[in-house]
Amino acid sequence: MTEEKRVAVVTGGDRGIxxxxxxxxxxxxxxxxxxxxxxxxxxxxxxxxxAQGYEGKVVSVAxxxxxxxxxxxxxxxxxxxxxxxxxYVNNAGIAQIKLLKDETEADMDEIxxxxxxxxxxxxxxxxxxxxxxxxxxxxxxxxxASSIAGHIAFDMLGAYSASKFAIRGLTQAAAKELGxxxxxxxxxxxxxxxxxxWDYIDEKMVEAWGGNKGDYLKKYSGAITLGxxxxxxxxxxxxxxxxxxxxxxxxxxxxxxxxxxxxx
Ligand SMILES: NC(=O)C1=CN([C@@H]2O[C@H](COP(=O)(O)OP(=O)(O)OC[C@H]3O[C@@H](n4cnc5c(N)ncnc54)[C@H](O)[C@@H]3O)[C@@H](O)[C@H]2O)C=CC1
Ligand SMILES: CC(=O)C(C)=O
Numbered sequence: 001m002t003e004e005k006r007v008a009v010v011t012g013g014d015r016g017i018x019x020x021x022x023x024x025x026x027x028x029x030x031x032x033x034x035x036x037x038x039x040x041x042x043x044x045x046x047x048x049x050x051a052q053g054y055e056g057k058v059v060s061v062a063x064x065x066x067x068x069x070x071x072x073x074x075x076x077x078x079x080x081x082x083x084x085x086x087x088y089v090n091n092a093g094i095a096q097i098k099l100l101k102d103e104t105e106a107d108m109d110e111i112x113x114x115x116x117x118x119x120x121x122x123x124x125x126x127x128x129x130x131x132x133x134x135x136x137x138x139x140x141x142x143x144x145a146s147s148i149a150g151h152i153a154f155d156m157l158g159a160y161s162a163s164k165f166a167i168r169g170l171t172q173a174a175a176k177e178l179g180x181x182x183x184x185x186x187x188x189x190x191x192x193x194x195x196x197x198w199d200y201i202d203e204k205m206v207e208a209w210g211g212n213k214g215d216y217l218k219k220y221s222g223a224i225t226l227g228x229x230x231x232x233x234x235x236x237x238x239x240x241x242x243x244x245x246x247x248x249x250x251x252x253x254x255x256x257x258x259x260x261x262x263x264x
Contacts, residue, residue, distance in 0.1 A: 007082040008243060009033045009074045011065045011122060012092030014045040016195035017145070020232025021089055024240045026054050031082040034060040035074040036092070065092040066113035071125035084133055087141040087243045088126035090119040095197050097204035100158040108159055115163035116170070119144050123174050123185065130183055139182050139248040143239055144171050146187040148258050156205065168254045175252030184251040186242050191258025192221045193230040225260025
């Protein structure tokens, strides 16, 4: 029996959680487009993956995910290289470490453009492609990055938390709008994941509150029931399920995959 070809776009798929998702989807048999604002990092990730035996199954495309036209190019890269699109992972995001009293209009514009508008534009571009494909009742998937901070806000991460609450709202509304078109929309909500993003958060918290490098990662990860910092692979294992047919009957959900930090 021939395996059906499945193609995914992963924004920010070159590093951190996105890279974990890229690696896992390739292992699952997906063809993957790494879509990222940093062209060199995208190319380097593809070279590494080619060396691991994935040549011809992974490409990169550069673009700023906060712009609508970038997502149209990300989708085009999937279709031009691999012929179709099955799964769109809106993973790219940034953090901002500031008290709300210090947030500027420019800060809010930046974080909402990168973390929220990007997800809306990604969903629009993916759904437009899904409509062009003759897929019958096959379920196509949109998967968005929220956070545990999208369920309960963190201080110093107020704007970031608001942006991740917004992802839950967009995910629910899109699930309702797209369900009858055989498109599911879900979100993943990681906890404290050891990536460049947490290095940045820790560094900025040290600047604001004092202490030494690593102190705040240690403090926040102290709340993890399973007793260790989350890895990109922990998140990717869940996204792998969301991207598989096993999750076909789930839509509109934003599940916390956090090692047991928040029990809501
Ligand atoms: N690290 C953590 O503890 C958690 C992370 N998350 C979310 O998971 C996602 C991935 O986070 P990490 O891997 O930790 O971050 P990271 O900083 O390691 O990687 C972020 C990726 O997004 C890309 N990116 C950022 N802005 C972009 C833009 N405008 N256009 C295109 N690409 C852009 C970066 O180049 C990079 O590839 C983010 O949405 C983040 O908010 C959620 C919960 C916890
Ligand atoms: C970065 C982030 O979402 C958390 C909760 O650490």
